[in-house]
Amino acid sequence: MIELDAETLRRCRRGDPAALGALYDGYRQPVYYLVRRMVGEAEAEDVCQETFIAVFGAVAKFEGKSKLSTWVLAVATRVCLMHLRKRRRREISAESTGDEPLTLLSPSDALLNKEFFQRLADAMDRLPENQRMAVTLRSFEEMSYEEIARAMNCRLDQVRATLFRARCRLLKFLEGR
């Protein structure tokens, strides 16, 4: 993910359309991916748009305490969670809080080919909301546990446990194709 330079960010705060365009171009792809994973393809564009409106509305208040990419993804996370809450999806309640039995991939499964990606994408869509969110945020390489915790408004140890459970569950889904 790119990080906007200080000058572009300053122009964003002043509402310069060219700078806002650069912000949009820089983060459209990760935001879209996160949103697409969280709310599904049908509503992804609308929620993505909602996210950027929220980002543009708040960029003047961005204090630079975190990286801009982390902040944008945190905004996207909140918009997704609000959207999901509105939809009253209750996947979290269906989530097991206990440890998942660990299934491992066979060496041939571990090949990152097109079929594997498709199966993984399907498996991710079946994860409970918070696990999907954690795995998706983690898939942006810059996001540390601390940044994920901040975006998801939870503790560090919860991020660690959620990611672990998500991975176990993904392996189980992949195994039971």
Added chain:
Amino acid sequence: MSTPSPQHYDPQEWSAYLDGELPAARRDAMRDHLRDCPPCAAILRSFEAVQRGAESLAQQPAPAQPQRRTRLVAIGAAMIAQGRSWRRWLLWLAAIVSAVILAGLAAALWRGATQPRQATPAVAMPKVQLTLDRVLITRYFVEPPSLEYDVTIHNGDARPLEVIRVIVSDPLGEKERPVAAALRVEAGQTLQRVFSRPIGEDARLQSGRYRILLETSDGRLVAEKVVP
């Protein structure tokens, strides 16, 4: 494949290891362990495959939406411009309000400086009299010496009088003295009272104007005495 036996590292730790979220010493020990432990290496490989797969998925390009982009940027620019305009107005408003308050304060201070309290006129209460009988310094054995104002209040009115505030003013300066909650002069009553202010051990009665102001429920009463 099977789950590793308990003497191996906890699979959750391998998940954190993969994310680089372990202390360096722990990470090094686990890396060493990997060399001789195929089951742990298999766990890590599986987690790694899932993680790398997720990262690759995240790289997939989002569908281009040029029209939506143009509209969003325009909305964003308008929102920020509006926000800036509001902020500018709010700043102006805050500045004007601050200026008015400061001007008011300055005027009050100026009035306070140019119109000393001694000039506070007594309200005409023809039937009420305040007399400052004497001013003296009293020294007690235990308490510090005090400058005392002996006064007489005569309430010739048909209704009782409440004393709310007492301010004494003398060469030592102006000072408000506490008033007992029950300082009430009934209709037709004459009351003698002492109001005092503590002074230094070596203080002497200085020449000058000694003045006492009583703020009552009906108005102000002033009495004064000049000590030569």
